[in-house]
Amino acid sequence: GAGVSQSPRYKVAKRGQDVALRCDPISGHVSLFWYQQALGQGPEFLTYFQNEAQLDKSGLPSDRFFAERPEGSVSTLKIQRTQQEDSAVYLCASSLVSALNTEAFFGQGTRLTVV
Amino acid sequence: AQSVSQHNHHVILSEAASLELGCNYSYGGTVNLFWYVQYPGQHLQLLLKYFSGDPLVKGIKGFEAEFIKSKFSFNLRKPSVQWSDTAEYFCAVNTGGFKTIFGAGTRLFVKA
Numbered sequence: 285g286a287g288v289s290q291s292p293r294y295k296v297a298k299r300g301q302d303v304a305l306r307c308d309p310i311s312g313h314v315s316l317f318w319y320q321q322a323l324g325q326g327p328e329f330l331t332y333f334q335n336e337a338q339l340d341k342s343g344l345p346s347d348r349f350f351a352e353r354p355e356g357s358v359s360t361l362k363i364q365r366t367q368q369e370d371s372a373v374y375l376c377a378s379s380l381v382s383a384l385n386t387e388a389f390f391g392q393g394t395r396l397t398v399v
Numbered sequence: 400a401q402s403v404s405q406h407n408h409h410v411i412l413s414e415a416a417s418l419e420l421g422c423n424y425s426y427g428g429t430v431n432l433f434w435y436v437q438y439p440g441q442h443l444q445l446l447l448k449y450f451s452g453d454p455l456v457k458g459i460k461g462f463e464a465e466f467i468k469s470k471f472s473f474n475l476r477k478p479s480v481q482w483s484d485t486a487e488y489f490c491a492v493n494t495g496g497f498k499t500i501f502g503a504g505t506r507l508f509v510k511a
Contacts, residue, residue: 287442317497326403326489326501327443340497375443388499390435390443 288391309378405502422490
Protein backbone atom coordinates (compact mmCIF):
# COMPACT_ATOMS: atom_id res chain seq x y z
CA GLY A 285 0.00 0.00 0.00
CA ALA A 286 0.92 3.64 -0.24
CA GLY A 287 1.18 4.32 3.45
CA VAL A 288 1.49 2.75 6.87
CA SER A 289 -1.53 0.60 7.61
CA GLN A 290 -2.72 -0.30 11.08
CA SER A 291 -5.43 -2.72 12.12
CA PRO A 292 -7.85 -2.81 13.69
CA ARG A 293 -8.72 0.89 13.65
CA TYR A 294 -10.76 0.49 16.82
CA LYS A 295 -10.58 -2.14 19.52
CA VAL A 296 -12.68 -2.50 22.66
CA ALA A 297 -11.32 -4.95 25.19
CA LYS A 298 -12.58 -6.05 28.55
CA ARG A 299 -10.15 -5.53 31.38
CA GLY A 300 -7.89 -8.53 31.62
CA GLN A 301 -8.14 -9.50 27.96
CA ASP A 302 -5.12 -9.78 25.70
CA VAL A 303 -5.01 -7.71 22.51
CA ALA A 304 -2.82 -7.70 19.41
CA LEU A 305 -2.38 -4.63 17.24
CA ARG A 306 -0.94 -4.93 13.75
CA CYS A 307 1.21 -2.54 11.75
CA ASP A 308 2.04 -2.86 8.04
CA PRO A 309 4.84 -0.38 7.32
CA ILE A 310 5.64 1.05 3.94
CA SER A 311 7.30 -1.64 1.88
CA GLY A 312 11.09 -1.56 2.17
CA HIS A 313 11.19 0.66 5.23
CA VAL A 314 13.93 -0.38 7.60
CA SER A 315 12.82 1.45 10.72
CA LEU A 316 9.58 0.90 12.61
CA PHE A 317 8.36 2.72 15.71
CA TRP A 318 5.44 2.23 18.08
CA TYR A 319 3.98 5.13 20.04
CA GLN A 320 1.19 5.42 22.59
CA GLN A 321 -0.97 8.54 22.54
CA ALA A 322 -3.25 9.13 25.50
CA LEU A 323 -6.18 11.50 25.21
CA GLY A 324 -5.01 15.11 25.05
CA GLN A 325 -1.34 14.17 24.95
CA GLY A 326 1.33 13.83 22.33
CA PRO A 327 2.63 10.47 21.16
CA GLU A 328 4.95 8.71 23.61
CA PHE A 329 7.66 6.41 22.34
CA LEU A 330 7.24 2.73 23.10
CA THR A 331 9.75 0.79 21.02
CA TYR A 332 11.92 0.81 17.89
CA PHE A 333 12.83 -1.88 15.35
CA GLN A 334 15.56 -1.80 12.75
CA ASN A 335 14.48 -4.58 10.39
CA GLU A 336 13.69 -7.50 12.72
CA ALA A 337 15.91 -6.31 15.56
CA GLN A 338 14.26 -4.54 18.47
CA LEU A 339 16.94 -1.99 19.31
CA ASP A 340 15.06 0.08 21.89
CA LYS A 341 12.17 -1.00 24.06
CA SER A 342 12.75 1.51 26.81
CA GLY A 343 9.30 3.07 26.41
CA LEU A 344 7.26 -0.06 27.00
CA PRO A 345 5.36 0.75 30.20
CA SER A 346 5.35 -2.74 31.70
CA ASP A 347 6.11 -6.36 30.96
CA ARG A 348 2.53 -6.74 29.80
CA PHE A 349 3.57 -4.99 26.60
CA PHE A 350 5.42 -6.95 23.95
CA ALA A 351 6.29 -6.08 20.35
CA GLU A 352 7.73 -8.15 17.54
CA ARG A 353 8.70 -7.81 13.91
CA PRO A 354 9.89 -11.33 13.04
CA GLU A 355 10.54 -10.89 9.33
CA GLY A 356 11.47 -7.25 9.33
CA SER A 357 8.21 -6.03 7.82
CA VAL A 358 4.86 -6.43 9.63
CA SER A 359 4.94 -5.71 13.35
CA THR A 360 2.58 -6.67 16.15
CA LEU A 361 2.18 -4.94 19.48
CA LYS A 362 0.67 -7.24 22.08
CA ILE A 363 -0.77 -6.14 25.38
CA GLN A 364 -1.54 -8.83 27.92
CA ARG A 365 -4.10 -8.54 30.71
CA THR A 366 -5.23 -5.11 29.56
CA GLN A 367 -5.91 -2.43 32.16
CA GLN A 368 -7.98 0.72 31.89
CA GLU A 369 -4.85 2.87 31.80
CA ASP A 370 -3.89 1.11 28.57
CA SER A 371 -6.73 2.95 26.80
CA ALA A 372 -5.05 5.12 24.16
CA VAL A 373 -4.34 5.43 20.47
CA TYR A 374 -1.41 3.25 19.43
CA LEU A 375 0.53 4.70 16.53
CA CYS A 376 2.97 2.96 14.26
CA ALA A 377 5.50 4.81 12.10
CA SER A 378 8.10 3.68 9.61
CA SER A 379 11.04 5.28 7.86
CA LEU A 380 13.15 4.24 4.91
CA VAL A 381 16.50 4.05 6.64
CA SER A 382 17.78 4.00 10.16
CA ALA A 383 19.26 7.49 10.12
CA LEU A 384 17.54 9.82 12.52
CA ASN A 385 17.16 12.62 10.01
CA THR A 386 14.82 10.71 7.75
CA GLU A 387 11.11 11.36 7.76
CA ALA A 388 8.90 8.97 9.70
CA PHE A 389 5.53 8.13 8.14
CA PHE A 390 2.70 7.48 10.57
CA GLY A 391 -0.31 5.23 10.33
CA GLN A 392 -3.76 6.33 11.44
CA GLY A 393 -3.46 4.40 14.67
CA THR A 394 -5.49 1.88 16.60
CA ARG A 395 -7.79 3.33 19.24
CA LEU A 396 -7.88 0.90 22.15
CA THR A 397 -10.58 1.25 24.78
CA VAL A 398 -10.41 -0.99 27.82
CA VAL A 399 -13.71 -1.31 29.67
CA ALA B 400 14.35 13.99 31.90
CA GLN B 401 14.05 15.47 28.45
CA SER B 402 10.74 17.16 27.74
CA VAL B 403 8.96 19.27 25.16
CA SER B 404 6.60 22.06 26.15
CA GLN B 405 4.00 23.58 23.86
CA HIS B 406 2.62 26.70 25.45
CA ASN B 407 -0.81 26.87 23.91
CA HIS B 408 -3.19 23.94 23.90
CA HIS B 409 -5.85 25.71 21.86
CA VAL B 410 -5.53 28.61 19.44
CA ILE B 411 -8.37 30.26 17.51
CA LEU B 412 -7.55 32.61 14.65
CA SER B 413 -9.37 34.25 11.80
CA GLU B 414 -8.26 33.64 8.24
CA ALA B 415 -5.31 35.81 7.17
CA ALA B 416 -4.12 36.24 10.77
CA SER B 417 -0.51 35.46 11.57
CA LEU B 418 0.36 32.36 13.53
CA GLU B 419 3.09 31.59 16.01
CA LEU B 420 3.06 28.40 18.07
CA GLY B 421 5.58 28.13 20.85
CA CYS B 422 7.77 25.11 21.53
CA ASN B 423 10.49 24.77 24.15
CA TYR B 424 12.54 21.72 24.98
CA SER B 425 14.75 20.75 27.87
CA TYR B 426 18.06 19.30 26.71
CA GLY B 427 21.47 20.89 26.64
CA GLY B 428 23.08 18.94 23.83
CA THR B 429 22.61 18.56 20.10
CA VAL B 430 19.00 18.17 19.04
CA ASN B 431 17.00 17.31 15.95
CA LEU B 432 13.72 19.20 15.88
CA PHE B 433 10.43 18.54 14.13
CA TRP B 434 6.96 19.90 13.69
CA TYR B 435 4.23 17.44 12.77
CA VAL B 436 0.65 18.23 11.80
CA GLN B 437 -2.49 16.13 12.10
CA TYR B 438 -5.45 17.29 10.02
CA PRO B 439 -8.91 16.16 11.15
CA GLY B 440 -9.36 12.46 10.48
CA GLN B 441 -5.88 12.04 9.07
CA HIS B 442 -2.57 10.68 10.26
CA LEU B 443 0.39 12.63 11.61
CA GLN B 444 2.58 14.05 8.89
CA LEU B 445 5.85 15.95 8.88
CA LEU B 446 5.59 19.71 8.43
CA LEU B 447 9.28 20.59 8.72
CA LYS B 448 12.48 19.55 10.45
CA TYR B 449 15.80 21.00 11.62
CA PHE B 450 19.03 19.08 11.95
CA SER B 451 21.79 21.60 11.34
CA GLY B 452 22.67 24.70 9.35
CA ASP B 453 20.35 27.65 8.85
CA PRO B 454 18.22 27.93 11.99
CA LEU B 455 15.30 29.25 9.95
CA VAL B 456 13.63 26.25 8.37
CA LYS B 457 11.02 26.38 5.63
CA GLY B 458 8.38 23.69 5.48
CA ILE B 459 5.35 22.78 3.44
CA LYS B 460 2.27 24.98 3.00
CA GLY B 461 4.09 28.22 3.87
CA PHE B 462 5.11 27.21 7.38
CA GLU B 463 8.50 28.02 8.86
CA ALA B 464 10.21 27.53 12.19
CA GLU B 465 13.18 29.15 13.86
CA PHE B 466 15.62 27.30 16.08
CA ILE B 467 16.98 29.57 18.83
CA LYS B 468 19.54 27.52 20.69
CA SER B 469 20.00 30.01 23.53
CA LYS B 470 16.28 29.87 24.27
CA PHE B 471 15.86 26.13 23.67
CA SER B 472 13.00 27.06 21.37
CA PHE B 473 11.67 26.01 17.98
CA ASN B 474 8.60 28.14 17.32
CA LEU B 475 6.37 27.53 14.32
CA ARG B 476 5.15 30.47 12.25
CA LYS B 477 2.95 31.24 9.29
CA PRO B 478 2.32 34.81 8.09
CA SER B 479 -1.27 34.26 6.99
CA VAL B 480 -3.34 31.23 8.00
CA GLN B 481 -6.09 29.63 5.98
CA TRP B 482 -9.16 27.70 7.04
CA SER B 483 -7.44 24.55 5.77
CA ASP B 484 -4.71 24.99 8.41
CA THR B 485 -7.18 23.87 11.07
CA ALA B 486 -5.37 20.92 12.65
CA GLU B 487 -3.37 19.79 15.64
CA TYR B 488 0.32 20.65 15.63
CA PHE B 489 3.00 18.73 17.51
CA CYS B 490 6.55 19.80 18.23
CA ALA B 491 9.04 16.95 18.67
CA VAL B 492 12.66 16.59 19.67
CA ASN B 493 15.21 13.85 19.10
CA THR B 494 18.43 13.95 21.11
CA GLY B 495 20.35 11.31 19.19
CA GLY B 496 18.77 8.02 20.16
CA PHE B 497 15.83 6.21 18.65
CA LYS B 498 13.32 7.95 20.89
CA THR B 499 11.61 11.11 19.67
CA ILE B 500 9.82 13.11 22.35
CA PHE B 501 6.60 14.89 21.42
CA GLY B 502 4.88 17.84 23.02
CA ALA B 503 1.24 17.64 24.05
CA GLY B 504 0.08 19.37 20.88
CA THR B 505 -1.68 22.62 20.00
CA ARG B 506 -5.13 22.54 18.44
CA LEU B 507 -5.51 25.33 15.90
CA PHE B 508 -8.93 26.38 14.69
CA VAL B 509 -9.09 28.89 11.86
CA LYS B 510 -12.38 30.71 11.39
CA ALA B 511 -13.40 31.25 7.79
